[in-house]
Amino acid sequence: MERRDFIKHTTALSAGFFIAKDLLARDDRPVYGHGHMRYRMDKNWSKADAQKNPVNDCHEMVQDAQGRILLLTNETKNNVLIYNKSGKLLDTWGHDFPGAHGLTIVNENGSEFLFITDTVKHQVYKTTLEGRILMTIDVPLETGVYHKAEEFVPTETTVDTNGDFFIADGYGAQYITHYDKDGKLKGFFGGKGEGDEHLDNAHGIVIDRRHKTPTLLITDRTRNCFKRFSLDGQLQEIIKLPGACVCRPVIKGDYLYAAVLRSPDLGHENTGFVTILNKNNKVVSNIGGTEPVYQNGVLQPMAQAEKIFLNPHDVCVDNDENLYVAQWASGKVYPYKFTRV
16 A cells, blocks of 8 residues: 555544544433533433332432532431442441431531431431431420420521531421530521511521621522521521422532422422522523523523423532432432533
8 A cells, every 4th residue: 555545544544533432422412401500411320229229209419528429318228328429329328217308418627427307207417427326406395486396397407617507497387496516506586477587398598608798598498489597597688489499509609509399389299490590699590490581680480391300309519510419209219410511
């Protein structure tokens, strides 16, 4: 073969190789979301065996400092499932939380701990990452607003830098209770009622540090909004999210992420999506939902647009800004992963 023909032949082979490589690397899965917050979905992210490690309701998820993803389910064969980011199951633990609902992770002087709320046992637990219980919080009878354990149905916690923590009684009397690091009650506010300072389905709570002064963002799911309170319980702002029965607020960087359980109200099952807000409380993307539209600065009602979810319950954002979405009452499915594009 002459040198000129050899070069032409080699060039053609190389071009074919790179074209084939590009075709193999191409991801043709649909992209969900809007603007610059768009994602590809992997419904088969979890590599767990449903026969060995079943889930019931996949309630909440967090990522630890090792990069592992921790899932909380109310399946007592394994309440906590621990994954790597590729979906490989690394470990499981927990058989004593039939109402496992809220999962919060906190770093205290380099060591990480979990707060787990149990809606069946009417308690909140602080545990190690391996599941050893360090503290148990019972119904706060000392408030005078509770008279029996059944009135206290905690759904979420959030922890301050000094170790103080707040519990949202989202399925009970709707109060927010404030404790010091040792579990001593410091105060309470909210409660069920009609005024804006009251709450209805206070499903989630987080301390928002994106602005100069830390505040509490609390879910008012029945009213389609988040409410911002000072740390001492004074209402400061209502973030209206028409059409969105939001679950807990999850903050990562400048953004707030939330699973929308149902839309437009809790009576419409299998209508969920995921919403993302920026630092200024503007919805910038809906995964599986309608594109956010503002008219004269007012957000118009949102709704499910694509049935990729049934009843999403939580969003975990990993250190690569990928999302993991856990679902409630959705056929015992494992979480889905959404890779940022």
